[in-house]
Amino acid sequence: MIVSISLTALFGVGTVLLIRGRRVSLPTAATAWLSGFTLASTGIAGPVNTFLTAMVSLVTHH
Template sequence: MAITVSLVALFGLVLFFLLRHRTLSYGAAFIATGFGFFLASTGAAEPINQFTTALIQAIPTS
């Protein structure tokens, strides 16, 4: 759960800076956010969560 919240915060921060520097339009940000919410309600949500968890666990910590 903590990983998911951290990734949501990270992606939200990236989206904020893209909007602030006008690299991304408000319409495209709305579509990207909507896509994320709809994707989360499909069967693809669990494999995506497993994949991101595996990637994070593969990062060596010292």
């Protein structure tokens, strides 16, 4: 669990730096950041998975 939190923080900081350096757009960074939580399987992974599933469902049904 400690390793997951550390990796999550590392990727979160990296995402912020990419946004501030204007290397990626905000939606792209948000997608990378949310998928990072999913991969890290932290406590927020469940709600993030639910959110991502809802977004995919919304896109595929419209």
